[in-house]
Amino acid sequence: MASLTPPQPAPSWSHSAKEILDLTKEAIEKERTLQDKIAALPDEEATFESVFLALAHSEAEFDAVAEPLSFYQNVSPDKALRDASNEAEVLVRDFGVESSMRIDVFNKKLAAQKNISQAGATLTAEEARLVEKMVLDGTRAGLALPEKERTELTELKKELSQVCLEFSKNFNEENGSITFTRDELKGVPEDVISGYNTHKKDGQEVFDVTHKTPDIFPVFKNADSSETRRRAHESYEARLAQNAPLLERALDLRRKIAALLGYPTWADYVTEVKMVKSASNVDEFLKDLEQKLRPLGVKERETLLGLKAADHAAANPETPFDGQFYVWDYRYYDRKYIEKTLALDDAVVKEFFPVSVVVPTILEIYQTLLSVRFEEIKDGSKWHPDAQMFAVWEADAKDESGFVGYCYLDLFPRASKYGHAAVWGLLPGYDLPAGKRSYPLTAMVANLAKPTAERPALMPHNDVVTFFHEMGHVFHGLLSRTRFARFHGTAVARDFVEAPSQMLENWCWEPTVLEKMSSHYKTKESLPADLIDKIVKSRYVNVGLFYLRQLFFAQFDLKVHTAKDAEDYTALWNDLRESISLVKGGTPGPGQGTFAHIVGGYDAGYYGYSYSLVYAADMYHTVFKKDPLDPKLGWRYRDSILLPGGSREEHDSLKEFLGRPANSEAFMRELFGSSTGTTANL
Secondary structure: OOOOOOOOOOOOOOOOHHHHHHHHHHHHHHHHHHHHHHHOOOHHHOOHHHHHHHHHHHHHHHHHHHHHHHHHHHHOOOHHHHHHHHHHHHHHHHHHHHHHOOHHHHHHHHHHHHHHHHHOOOOOHHHHHHHHHHHHHHHHHOOOOOHHHHHHHHHHHHHHHHHHHHHHHHHHHOOOEEEEEOOOOOOOOHHHHOOOEEEEEOOEEEEEEEOOHHHHHHHHHHOOOHHHHHHHHHHHHOOOOOHHHHHHHHHHHHHHHHHHHOOOOHHHHHHOOOOOOOHHHHHHHHHHHHHHHHHHHHHHHHHHHHHHHHHHHHHOOOOOOOOOOEHHHHHHHHHHHHHHHHOOOHHHHHHHOEHHHHHHHHHHHHHHHHOEEEEEOOOOOOOOOOOEEEEEEEOOOOOHHHEEEEEEEEOOOOOOOOOOOEEEEEEOOEEOOOOOEEOOEEEEEOOOOOOOOOOOOEOOHHHHHHHHHHHHHHHHHHHOOOOOHHHOOOOOOOOOOOHHHHHHHHHHHOHHHHHHOOOOOOOOOOOOHHHHHHHHHHOOOOHHHHHHHHHHHHHHHHHHOOOOOOOOHHHHHHHHHHHHHOOEOOOOOOHHHHOHHHOOOOOOOOOHHHHHHHHHHHHHHHHHOOOOOOHHHHHHHHHHHHOOOOOOOHHHHHHHHHOOOOOOHHHHHHHHOOOOOOOOOO
């Protein structure tokens, strides 16, 4: 089929540092002028069209300029561009605070809302939701407060924005490493070691292990030396010590903001607009799940401790075993347990997952399931040569009406690039005033292993799962079809945003899918049935300890956002990990400085990863389990979950998709093998 020409040109990624700042300032001034115009309207001329519609379109146009420019800081190899991008985001965030505090614009929203009601105007459901959310923005911003408090609130918000940006910048630009000898790295796969930088120290060869996931995680999982794993862990925990005081300041600012707005805690403020609705409901959910998981985790810990005791007895028969299980023991003995009980070796499994096969196959699976097609644009503008660019079309597209949007993939690690895997919705999809459409653009950033001299780039199975998960966010951003940009794609309640992608992780545990996306880098053979069976069985091995670790993060997040006063956050971080995760931590380190979620939009929201798993399990087992690759089910998913984005209540989307209200039975069956009733507060 001949390639079609997209109806919307792709963006350019050739900005200079000066252009990034100039374009940002220009967009801010244009948006400010529009707000001034709305503020100057006589109350009787405040209507849905003159206020809400005008603001919606102007905000979408502003974001279309600002979001791509602020993205450079995550991916550009040019420090000048990263710095300019970071500076531009400071301007955007400060302007966002200024905009949120404009009482003159808020008053016009109230006047328009009153006029709409008095005129008996009929709004569509999405229009009515736009009015509701825009007015709620103002009340949650504190515009009902007296002027003195509003001024104070504005300053606090601006400082909070700056602190969070500095935290994130440190996170992105962290480039430390820890050095080991070859003996100290015994057990780490040779293909991993060969990718480390090497040099001589005191006459012997040493290897620099960066804190990037593909470098240091194999040490956690494979290094036979407990001392090596301890040093690696403590280096990893302390890699962002400079962020600890920044987090302390952010938490203090959030407490002050919540108090000014009249909320008991920051968590109560944040959860008001989530599916969970309140901090007390979060607390109840986490405690309920921890109570159910703890006996399972204790049992699993004893099993892993037994493996460690046996290792100690073999290596140190004269020395008594101290009976301790440390955080740096967890990944290592989890792997050994799987290898022992299932004879499943990660190093063997990843030989079947070369990046060059997995990535296009996953794209093919998604294209078939969701009835779309990707066309790579080889000569398109990109921020780095490693990035790939695609135009995305409906599978049966015959003309420009079948255009879906653009997608970028930037998959390999490099210096000063965002260090994990995430998706950015750089452009939303929405209806333009003239009846045309503005199309979305999504970018996935990951850090997959690079090839070595001996082997192509290979993916451990957990990286395959992560890639499949993140592609779920990509398609949420591409296949949403809302009228207004603010409801597009992943602009859903934060405690639901992960559910679609978590549901899609299930494909990575389905035998037919595993066979389809595997191809041994030497023999080209798919995973054999016995190895697939072992992978599937490994999914719920030590699941109690895994989820207790997630609950540690969630509880730390909740506690720091419900506390009335500052405390020793390093001590809290280490104490909670030991009491909830059931692992000792050794020398307490400022691990909270590495908790990027807490400044990246998941403040008082990390519980959402576990909370949304309930919905993910229900969606998968109710609809997809019978035939995960059926395009008819893919269309049902598109129509009920992806298409509406945040334009309606998430419970309504779930009910349409499931044919009933969501419940937690599938999730509990996954964890415990049988129904244990409904988890609290769904």
